[in-house]
Amino acid sequence: MLVVLVHLLFYSCVLSKVYKLQLTHKAKHIHQHKHHKRQNSASLINAQDFDFYVNVTVGNGQVFSLIVDTGSSDMFVRGPGCVSNSGDNSCECDNMLPNPTACVLNTFDSSLSNLSQTAYVQYGSANVNFNIFSGPVLFDGFQITNFPFGSAYQISGLGNSGDGILGLGFNSISRVAWATGKDASIFDALGLTGRQQIFGTYLSNFDFQHFVNDVVGGEITIGGIDNTKFTGPITYVPLISESYWKFNISTLTFSFGGSQPLYLGSSGGGNAISDTGTGQIYLDNSLADRVNSFLGGVYSNVYGSYVVDCKWQNSKIPMIFTLYGVKYSLSSSSYIIPYNGVCLSGISRNGADGHTAFSNFGQVWGRSYYTIYDKFNGRIGFAKAV
Incomplete structure (x- = not known):
């Protein structure tokens, strides 16, 4: 977290x-x-x-x-x-x-x-x-x-x-x-x-x-949503079950700075949860390594995250995640985290053994996208936060 x-x-x-x-x-x-x-x-x-x-x-x-x-x-x-x-x-x-x-x-x-x-x-x-x-x-x-x-x-x-x-x-x-x-x-x-x-x-x-x-x-x-906190349409994905706020990411891809899309849908067994109690976006280790290679990130056991060059914070190069054909953009100010004189990537490793039961969409995602937890309709929604 x-x-x-x-x-x-x-x-x-x-x-x-x-x-x-x-x-x-x-x-x-x-x-x-x-x-x-x-x-x-x-x-x-x-x-x-x-x-x-x-x-x-x-x-x-x-x-x-x-x-x-x-x-x-x-x-x-x-x-x-x-x-x-x-x-x-x-x-x-x-x-x-x-x-x-x-x-x-x-x-x-x-x-x-x-x-x-x-x-x-x-x-x-x-x-x-x-x-x-x-x-x-x-x-x-x-x-x-x-x-x-x-x-x-x-x-x-x-x-x-x-x-x-x-x-x-x-x-x-x-x-x-x-x-x-x-x-x-x-x-x-x-x-x-x-x-x-x-x-x-x-x-x-x-x-x-x-x-x-x-x-x-x-x-x-x-009991509702606050329409003043987001702009544009809400896109929904169905919940897998009423346990965690879990959804399927089998179609998820990633691109950075015009790169060819990198398939991420196998991470977490193809499932993810939306979690306000976790800070970063956590993926299977091998995929987190590949995402952070675009930033020259080096994984640090001290920080439990990837240390990156702080130049990326002002790069204005977005990370683009595509899920079910919908593009979600994370700005550099969202995916780069200044911390105690260094900069950390907002994407990190999820499991000690390299894998996890599900990936985790933490606050790095939630600060960019207003998130709607809809139990009645069995779905979770995302809209661009203001």
């Missing part, structure tokens, strides 16, 4: 009230981890193009900044007595968050109930163990009265970015839902039905030259 703060803004065209949850920017380190009838929007926090956060109030006024993650389906916060492996800071509080937060859940909060259940979730190479609680969860005026979530007692491999994760995937892959039989997805917990089983994500680019804290970095609209 990459790190970025955002605002969660509950936007409505069918209700008179608009619910807004503000997020902010922060700088951070790179890591990979690698849901009534109303429409709501929430601003996101952009933390240097690496993670997007939303502030969530749990119980009696406990505020946590949670990574917004469409690649998982559970909500957890850091719990008391949390432990990590030696040399791992995943259980340490994140002192770079711009607003004071609870950081660690007060499990003695009278509004919370301990469900006496535990669960384990794996996020790529990271993992979390948590006790399951239930209680009120508030998104700046928008409240779920009895939402099940985790209080983590063991976290490894996530780093100390934020105070936990807010998963926006399906109930079918939620460990909380499996353990408790309760609705653990935002969709189901809100009782959204029919065409309102939809949300859109807008992930802004980070302004590295004019970085300041407390700047809106994006938006999530739940």
Whole structure:
């Protein structure tokens, strides 16, 4: 995952009230981890193009900044007595968050109930163990009265970015839902039905030259989409299943600077997921190597990514991805990531063994394309972000 703060803004065209949850920017380190009838929007926090956060109030006024993650389906916060492996800071509080937060859940909060259940979730190479609680969860005026979530007692491999994760995937892959039989997805917990089983994500680019804290970095609209955040047509691809937001990429090709198209459709077994909780676009290793050869990229185990010449950032040469005959263009300012004095490619390797169960379209894609997660119609849509 990459790190970025955002605002969660509950936007409505069918209700008179608009619910807004503000997020902010922060700088951070790179890591990979690698849901009534109303429409709501929430601003996101952009933390240097690496993670997007939303502030969530749990119980009696406990505020946590949670990574917004469409690649998982559970909500957890850091719990008391949390432990990590030696040399791992995943259980340490994140002192770079711009607003004071609870950081660690007060499990003695009278509004919370301990469900006496535990669960384990794996996020790529990271993992979390948590006790399951239930209680009120508030998104700046928008409240779920009895939402099940985790209080983590063991976290490894996530780093100390934020105070936990807010998963926006399906109930079918939620460990909380499996353990408790309760609705653990935002969709189901809100009782959204029919065409309102939809949300859109807008992930802004980070302004590295004019970085300041407390700047809106994006938006999530739940129960509808925000037409002001994209331009041009929406193109849709069908979902493969109601688990991850997964779609078929068997026709995917790549070209750069007038090059002949390179076939990428075999990556991830021909499937990919859309994941706001992951920073880059991850492909099978051999294909990631070939894509980055156009940039002269050298893979670095230190960064877990390809280091490239920073000249590419201002090259204005687009990367063109073609899927089912539709061309999607990523600008150089989107696929080149300045970081600690070097520049990294937005395309990276996905698996330690060279292969993975699916490819991953992370924030590098999501900052260029407004993404629509449409459960009702079983599809995912992309439109050029403004």
